[in-house]
Amino acid sequence: MSQLEIKDLHISIGDKPIVRGLNLTIQQGKVHAIMGPNGTGKSTLAKAIAGHPDYTITEGDVRLDGKSVLAMQPDERARSGLFLAFQYPSEIPGVSIANSLRAAVQARLAEGEELDATAYYKKLYAKMDLLKIDRKFTSRAVNDGFSGGEKKRCEILQMAMLEPKIALMDETDSGLDIDALRIVADGVNAQRSGPSAPGIMLITHYQRLLDYIVPDYVHVLWDGRIVKSGDKSLALELEAKGYDWLKQELAPATA
Amino acid sequence: MSVASSTYLVGSFTPEAFEQSLARCAHLPAWWLDRKRAAYARFAAAPMPQRTNEGWRFSNLSTLTLDGFNLPAPVRFDQLAHRELGVTGAGHLVFANNRLVAAQPLDASTAGAGIIFDTLQNALLQHGDLVKSHLLAQPSKLGSDKFAALHEAFLEDGAFIYVPKGVTATLPVGVFHYASGAGAAVFPHTLVIAGENAKITVADFFRSEKPAEAHFACGGNDLYAGHGASVTYLAMQDWSRATLSFQFNATVARRDARVLSLNLHAGARQARHESFSQLQAPGAHSEMLALTVAHGTQEFDQRTLQIHQAPNTSSNLLYKNALLDQAKTIFSGLIVVDADAQKTDAYQSNRNLMLSDEAEANSLPGLEIQANDVRCTHGATSSRIDREQEFYLESRGIRAAQAQELLVFGFFEEVLGKLEHQELHDRLTEIIREKFRNQ
Numbered sequence: 253m254s255q256l257e258i259k260d261l262h263i264s265i266g267d268k269p270i271v272r273g274l275n276l277t278i279q280q281g282k283v284h285a286i287m288g289p290n291g292t293g294k295s296t297l298a299k300a301i302a303g304h305p306d307y308t309i310t311e312g313d314v315r316l317d318g319k320s321v322l323a324m325q326p327d328e329r330a331r332s333g334l335f336l337a338f339q340y341p342s343e344i345p346g347v348s349i350a351n352s353l354r355a356a357v358q359a360r361l362a363e364g365e366e367l368d369a370t371a372y373y374k375k376l377y378a379k380m381d382l383l384k385i386d387r388k389f390t391s392r393a394v395n396d397g398f399s400g401g402e403k404k405r406c407e408i409l410q411m412a413m414l415e416p417k418i419a420l421m422d423e424t425d426s427g428l429d430i431d432a433l434r435i436v437a438d439g440v441n442a443q444r445s446g447p448s449a450p451g452i453m454l455i456t457h458y459q460r461l462l463d464y465i466v467p468d469y470v471h472v473l474w475d476g477r478i479v480k481s482g483d484k485s486l487a488l489e490l491e492a493k494g495y496d497w498l499k500q501e502l503a504p505a506t507a
Numbered sequence: 508m509s510v511a512s513s514t515y516l517v518g519s520f521t522p523e524a525f526e527q528s529l530a531r532c533a534h535l536p537a538w539w540l541d542r543k544r545a546a547y548a549r550f551a552a553a554p555m556p557q558r559t560n561e562g563w564r565f566s567n568l569s570t571l572t573l574d575g576f577n578l579p580a581p582v583r584f585d586q587l588a589h590r591e592l593g594v595t596g597a598g599h600l601v602f603a604n605n606r607l608v609a610a611q612p613l614d615a616s617t618a619g620a621g622i623i624f625d626t627l628q629n630a631l632l633q634h635g636d637l638v639k640s641h642l643l644a645q646p647s648k649l650g651s652d653k654f655a656a657l658h659e660a661f662l663e664d665g666a667f668i669y670v671p672k673g674v675t676a677t678l679p680v681g682v683f684h685y686a687s688g689a690g691a692a693v694f695p696h697t698l699v700i701a702g703e704n705a706k707i708t709v710a711d712f713f714r715s716e717k718p719a720e721a722h723f724a725c726g727g728n729d730l731y732a733g734h735g736a737s738v739t740y741l742a743m744q745d746w747s748r749a750t751l752s753f754q755f756n757a758t759v760a761r762r763d764a765r766v767l768s769l770n771l772h773a774g775a776r777q778a779r780h781e782s783f784s785q786l787q788a789p790g791a792h793s794e795m796l797a798l799t800v801a802h803g804t805q806e807f808d809q810r811t812l813q814i815h816q817a818p819n820t821s822s823n824l825l826y827k828n829a830l831l832d833q834a835k836t837i838f839s840g841l842i843v844v845d846a847d848a849q850k851t852d853a854y855q856s857n858r859n860l861m862l863s864d865e866a867e868a869n870s871l872p873g874l875e876i877q878a879n880d881v882r883c884t885h886g887a888t889s890s891r892i893d894r895e896q897e898f899y900l901e902s903r904g905i906r907a908a909q910a911q912e913l914l915v916f917g918f919f920e921e922v923l924g925k926l927e928h929q930e931l932h933d934r935l936t937e938i939i940r941e942k943f944r945n946q
C-alpha cells in the first residue's frame with residue numbers, strides 16, 4: 253500500500269516562508285480534501301511536492317513509500333508515482349496531447365522497451381470516452397485555446413492515463429460547469445476503486461465538488477499550516493459558517 | 508599575383524584540381540565549359556570575405572577555410588547507408604561524391620506525362636536550352652560571390668527536374684547527395700523548372716556517409732515557377748558535424764506562381780545558407796521557411812533577400828532557430844520592393860528559441876521600399892523556453908531532455924504544419940529527433 257508522508261514541511265518562495273510546518277499522511281485509496289482561504293499556500297504545497305523549481309523546501313521531508321522525493325527532479329517524482337493536476341495548466345502550443353502523453357507513457361517504460369502504440373491508443377480513447385472528451389482533442393496542442401473546463405478534463409485524462417500512486421489535484425473543479433463537474437468527478441471516482449486507486453489530495457474551495465468526490469478527510473490550511481482536520485462534515489460546517497468562524501475558534505491558538 | 512597569395516585565395520581548389528574536374532565534363536556543351544572556366548577565374552580572383560563586409564556581419568571568418576579538401580574518388584551505392592524517401596513509387600536520384608550512383612526513374616504512367624527527372628549532365632546534353640536559361644542564371648547577391656563561383660566551377664552533376672505545362676507531378680521526387688571520405692569536397696545542385704500551371708514537390712537530402720568525417724559542401728538550387736505553377740522544395744541539410752557547408756538558393760516566381768521552400772539545417776560545423784527570391788510578375792508568391800537545430804558549437808548563417816519586382820506580389824519568410832549549448836545563429840534578411848511593385852505584401856520573421864544561456868542568436872532584419880502602397884512587416888524575437896511549460900511536461904514524468912525536444916517541436920510546428928506531404932513531414936521530424944538523440 254502506497255503512501256505519501258509530508259513531515260514538518262516548510263516551503264519558501266524566495267525568502268518568503270509560505271508553508272510553515274505541515275504534517276499530513278495520505279494513504280493510497282484515500283481522499284484528503286484541503287480547503288482554506290485564498291493565498292494560504294495550497295497550490296504552493298502541491299507544486300512544491302511535485303518539484304516546481306520556484307519553491308524551496310527549507311525544512312521537513314516528503315516521502316513516497318518511505319523514500320524522500322526531495323532530491324528527485326520533477327520528472328523522477330512523477331515516474332515514481334506522483335501526479336499534479338494543475339490549478340492553472342500551462343498552454344503548450346505546437347505540442348499535441350497525444351505526443352506529450354505518449355512521451356510520458358514511454359518515459360515510464362524500461363530503456364529499449366518500445367511503446368505498444370495500439371494498446372496506448374486503445375486505452376487513451378477509452379479514457380477519453382469516459383471523460384466525454386472528443387477524440388479530435390488528441391491532435392490538439394496541450395491546453396492551447398482550451399476552455400477552462402476542457403483544461404481540467406484534460407488534466408484528469410492525463411491522470412487516468414498515468415495511473416499515479418498519489419494525485420495532487422489543485423482546484424480541479426474551478427471552471428467546470430455542472431455537467432462537466434459530474435463527468436470529471438465520475439472520472440476520478442472511477443479511478444478510486446480497485447487495488448491501484450491513488451491517494452488523492454483534493455484542493456478545493458467548494459462543497460459542490462465534495463458532494464461528488466466524497467472525501468475521507470478534510471483539512472483546513474491556514475497561513476501555511478493545517479489548523480483543523482476532520483471528516484466530510486468539516487467541509488459542510490465550513491460551507492455553512494465560513495472561515496470567520498474558524499478564525500474565531502482558532503483565535504487563542506494562533507495569537 | 509604571387510604564388511603565395513593565389514594559394515591563399517584558392518586553397519585546395521587549385522587550377523590543377525579545376526582542370527581535373529573539368530576533364531570529367533569534357534563531353535558537355537562548350538557554353539557550359541566556358542561558363543565554368545569563367546566561374547573559376549572569378550573564384551580565384553575574389554578575396555575571401557572580410558570583416559568589413561556587411562554581408563558577413565557576425566559570421567566567423569577565421570573558420571572559413573578552403574584548405575585540406577580534395578575532389579573525392581567515386582563511391583559505390585552499396586557503400587552508403589542510404590534510406591529511401593519512404594514514398595511508394597516516388598522517383599529518386601542518388602549522388603555520392605558528385606556522381607550519380609543510383610536512380611529510380613519516374614514511372615511515366617503514374618508520375619505525370621512529360622516530366623523530366625534526370626541528371627544535370629544528361630539535361631545539358633539533351634535539353635541544353637532549358638538548362639542554359641535557368642541553371643545558375645540568377646546573380647549572387649548575398650555576399651558569397653566567391654563560393655557561388657566555386658560551386659559553378661566545380662559543379663559536375665546534379666538533379667534536373669522539368670515539369671511541362673499543365674502537368675501535376677502526383678508524387679514528390681527525392682534527390683540525395685552524399686559525401687564520403689575525409690576531406691571530400693562536394694558540389695550538389697538541384698534545378699527545378701515548373702512550366703505554366705505545373706506542380707511538383709522536390710526533396711533534397713544532404714548527408715555525410717560517416718558522421719566524423721570533415722567535408723566541404725558547396726551546393727545550390729534553382730527553383731523556377733512559371734505562370735501559375737506551384738513548386739514545393741524541401742532541403743534537409745544533415746552533413747557531418749565537421750563539415751563546412753554553403754547552400755545557395757535562387758527562386759523565381761512568375762505570374763500567379765507559388766513557391767514554398769523549407770530548409771532544415773541540422774548538420775555541419777559552420778553552415779551558410781543564402782536564399783534569394785524574386786517575385787517577378789503579379790500574383791507571384793514565395794514562402795520561405797527554415798528550421799535550424801543548433802547544437803554544440805555549430806554556426807548557422809542565414810542570409811535572405813526577397814525582391815518584389817511587380818505589383819500584387821507576396822512573400823512570407825519564417826525562419827525558426829532552436830539554439831542549444833554554445834551554438835550560434837545569424838539571420839540577416841532584406842525585403843526589397845521596387846518602385847512599381849505596388850500592393851506588395853511581404854513578411855519576414857526570424858524567431859529564436861534559446862535553450863542555453865551560452866548560445867548566441869543574431870538577427871538583422873531589413874526593408875528597402877520604393878513603392879508607397881505596400882504592406883511589409885518584419886521582426887525578430889528571441890525567447891527562452893517557458894519554465895512553466897517545461898515543468899508541466901516534466902511533472903508528467905517526461906525527462907528534461909525529452910521535454911525540451913517536445914517544446915522545440917512545438918516551436919517548429921508553425922513551420923512543419925505547412926508541409927502537406929505526410930511522409931516528408933515524418934522524415935523531417937525524424938532527422939530533428941535523431942539530432943537530439945545523438946547529442
Ligand SMILES: Nc1ncnc2c1ncn2[C@@H]1O[C@H](COP(=O)(O)OP(=O)(O)OP(=O)(O)O)[C@@H](O)[C@H]1O
Nearest residue numbers: 265270288289290291292293294295296297306339
Ligand atoms: N511564484 C510565486 N512568486 C511569488 N509569490 C508567490 C508565488 N506563488 C505563490 N506566491 C504567493 O504565495 C502565497 C500562497 O500562494 P498559493 O498559490 O499557494 O495560494 P493558494 O492557497 O493556492 O490560493 P488560491 O486559493 O487562491 O489558489 C500567496 O501569497 C502568493 O501570492
Ligand SMILES: [Mg+2]
Nearest residue numbers: 294295296339
Ligand atoms: Mg491555489
